[in-house]
Structure formats: structure tokens, C-alpha cells
Amino acid sequence: MSEILITGGSLIDGTGAAPRAADVLLRDDSIVAVGPHGTVVAAADALRINATGKTVMPGLIDAHLHSTFDDVQSNDELFFHREAAMSALTTSQNLQKILRAGVTSFMDPDTAWGIGPSVRDAIDCGVIDGPRMKTGYQALLTAVGGTAGRLIPDEGRTGYAQVVNNTDEIVMWTRRHIKYGADWIKIHATGSVPTRKGELLVWTEDEMKASCDTAHDLGIPVTAHCRSDESTAAAVRAGVDLILHASYITEDTVQLLVDSGTPVCPTFTFLANLADYGPKVGAGIGQEDLFRGEIRATAKMMRAAYDAGVPILCGSESGFALTPYGHWHGREMEVFVNELGLTPLEAITCGTKNGALAMRMDDVGVIDVGYRADVLVVDGDPSKDIRLLNDKSRFAHIISKGKPVDTTRPWPSHTKIPGSKVANWSSEPLTFERAMTPD
Numbered sequence: 001m002s003e004i005l006i007t008g009g010s011l012i013d014g015t016g017a018a019p020r021a022a023d024v025l026l027r028d029d030s031i032v033a034v035g036p037h038g039t040v041v042a043a044a045d046a047l048r049i050n051a052t053g054k055t056v057m058p059g060l061i062d063a064h065l066h067s068t069f070d071d072v073q074s075n076d077e078l079f080f081h082r083e084a085a086m087s088a089l090t091t092s093q094n095l096q097k098i099l100r101a102g103v104t105s106f107m108d109p110d111t112a113w114g115i116g117p118s119v120r121d122a123i124d125c126g127v128i129d130g131p132r133m134k135t136g137y138q139a140l141l142t143a144v145g146g147t148a149g150r151l152i153p154d155e156g157r158t159g160y161a162q163v164v165n166n167t168d169e170i171v172m173w174t175r176r177h178i179k180y181g182a183d184w185i186k187i188h189a190t191g192s193v194p195t196r197k198g199e200l201l202v203w204t205e206d207e208m209k210a211s212c213d214t215a216h217d218l219g220i221p222v223t224a225h226c227r228s229d230e231s232t233a234a235a236v237r238a239g240v241d242l243i244l245h246a247s248y249i250t251e252d253t254v255q256l257l258v259d260s261g262t263p264v265c266p267t268f269t270f271l272a273n274l275a276d277y278g279p280k281v282g283a284g285i286g287q288e289d290l291f292r293g294e295i296r297a298t299a300k301m302m303r304a305a306y307d308a309g310v311p312i313l314c315g316s317e318s319g320f321a322l323t324p325y326g327h328w329h330g331r332e333m334e335v336f337v338n339e340l341g342l343t344p345l346e347a348i349t350c351g352t353k354n355g356a357l358a359m360r361m362d363d364v365g366v367i368d369v370g371y372r373a374d375v376l377v378v379d380g381d382p383s384k385d386i387r388l389l390n391d392k393s394r395f396a397h398i399i400s401k402g403k404p405v406d407t408t409r410p411w412p413s414h415t416k417i418p419g420s421k422v423a424n425w426s427s428e429p430l431t432f433e434r435a436m437t438p439d
């Protein structure tokens, strides 16, 4: 038995309640007491943390990240330049970064070569350290493809994608993913076609329903990538249990979400990073307004959905070069404050308590007796400045499953892995004229 007593802090419990002075006692992986300062008694050998002047709050729950992508720079790399075994090894390192950004639970909807269930089991069995993980296997894509368009093969699988060509294959692969250990089935409801604008709905509603019915019969929920209003509405009607993105939703679709109670993880962080910082790293140059526009266009209706009681979750889409592990897990809450007009406390509830819906757990995301022992001690008051939660230097203590995370070790990193990066021959064609032009 090991106990940790956190005293003197200001408690944000994750429910949306105002901060209050409270001490918190953890025993192994449980919160066993919460009470006014000085009233909670711990064992003599308990680890004692003085949180005076600091905030005590639940560990963050990132409801949408890709733990196996290793900060990938292109679809080409993601689908054709990664091996399953190396992906598993890099994931074990990247999990440390996720933990050290205060994320104590996450949901990963689709994983390179379906390694997610193995990674989750390795965490649960103590083979590697990591936050609590719920995982999909691969994403189900129709032959039209997903966000990688024509890179996706006509059949079979590559990277995180499993192509399904008809309802029989949808049912078969849904069942197989469950057999392989998926906590969630992931449907890529929209995809891009080079000659068309935006992402198109590339599943019929009946096809989505076939996956949902099959999964639900086996007690497994379904999540769907929906980058349009039409796809979001179709997914909700088909029985999808968690919508990712829900871009450009309209009033009618908000009503569908309200009636069904389906939670939404808008995952603005990737777009926000592109819009605000992309040009710093040579990404999305000249397209900043497009990305900001998608956030703005979606934010108003997302706020309407929030006001009508639709649970809104925080996802960072970490795993890409624009959202590297350990750097942006708190950003979504800042976007919710700035673009949805939520208070910091409301945004924190989205990033903690609401995330439990993605974990399909009822004992994470809140600080109260009976909940799991995932706790942050933050230097400062995030109910006044939400940006603190995206600043790792502010996490005085991170406690995951009742154990302090060692944040003193050097930040995990690795050098370039042979064969894992796509090299560019050049950034422009070497014409004769270009060659003859003095620089």
C-alpha cells in the first residue's frame, strides 16, 4: 500500500465546480479522501506534497491522438515508410512525452498496422510505462480513401488504414478488429479526392450502420472522422458513438446530436497550430485563413451544441509533425476558451471529466473519492489562465495511477530512424535556366 497526501492546494475537481481549498489523499490507484485543509489524515510513511499556492486537478484526458505515428511529416511516410515493430518501439518512447504533458488517459482511434491493442496491453501489464490507453485497431476506409486520397490502395491495408469495399467486408473487418482487441471501431466517414474541394462523405449511411450494428452487438463503440456536416449527420443517424471533428455542422445536425446525446471531439488543435504557427515550420503557407475559417465556421455551432448539453471532449491529434507528442495536449482547451467562448473552468471539464466518455470509464477525469489516482499539481491557477495547461514547466507534479511521474529525466528523443523519412530530391525542378542563374 502506498499513499500520497497533497495538502494546501486549490482544488479544481473537473466537474466544473469553482476552485476550493482542499487536501487530497491517494492510496495506490484510488482517491480515498478529499477534505478541507488539515482534515485529511494519511499513513505515517505517506509521500507528502505541499501544494500551497498551487492548483490540484485531474490528469488531462486527450480523447483523440495518434500514439503510433511518431510525429510523422507526410502521408507518404505514414503509410509506406513505417514498420510495425519500429512503430511499437517509438510509441513506447512517445508515451513518456504524453505523460509528461499531464495526460494521464488517452484514446487512440486508429494505429499503425493495428499495433494499438498490443501497446495498450503492454502498458496495462507493466511492460512499458504510459497513460491509460483506449484504442482502436486500424481505421476502416472505403476504396475512395480517407485524408490520404489516392495513396490509399484499392484493397487490403497499409499503415493505419484497412480498406473495406462492401458491406460484407465492413462487417468482417469490424468483427476482426474486435477479435484483435480494439476498444473502439474507427470509421473514416470522409475522404479527399484530388479534384474536389474539402472532404467528401465516402460511406453510405447503411454502410456506417452495418459497422455500428456489428460492433454494438459485441459491446464495442464506434467513432467516426467526419469533416463535414453531411457526414456528421449520417454518422449520428447510423449510431456512431463519438464524432471526431464535426466540421461545418449546421443547426439541424446540432439538433441530431442533442437528440442522440452523441459526444463530439472537434479536435481544433491541428488546424489552430497550422493557422497560428504553420508558416514557422514551412507548413500551410498562405492557407492560414482557410484553417482559421474551418475553426470559426464550426465554433459557433459547436458552442450551440455545448449550450444544448452535447458533451464536448478535448483532442489534440498529437502524432503529426504539426502536433508533436508532449507539446500541444492542453491547446484544445485554450481554443475552446478563445473560439467557443467557454470559461477556463468549462474548458477544463471538457479536457478532464468529459474525456471519460472516450475512455468508456466512469472513474477517471474527476477528483473525488472512488476515482482513479490521476492528479496534476499545477503551478498557478488555470481557472484564470488556461494557457498554463499547455506549459509543461507549470506541472509541479504529475501523478499517474497513484505514482509520481519522474519529470527530472532528460526529455525523451531519438535521432533519425533509417528508412522512416521521405527525402525530397529538391524543392523545385533544376531547369537549365535555374542552374545558370547565379544565387
Ligand SMILES: [Zn+2]
Residues within 6 Å of the ligand: 064, 065, 066, 317
Ligand atoms: Zn485523428
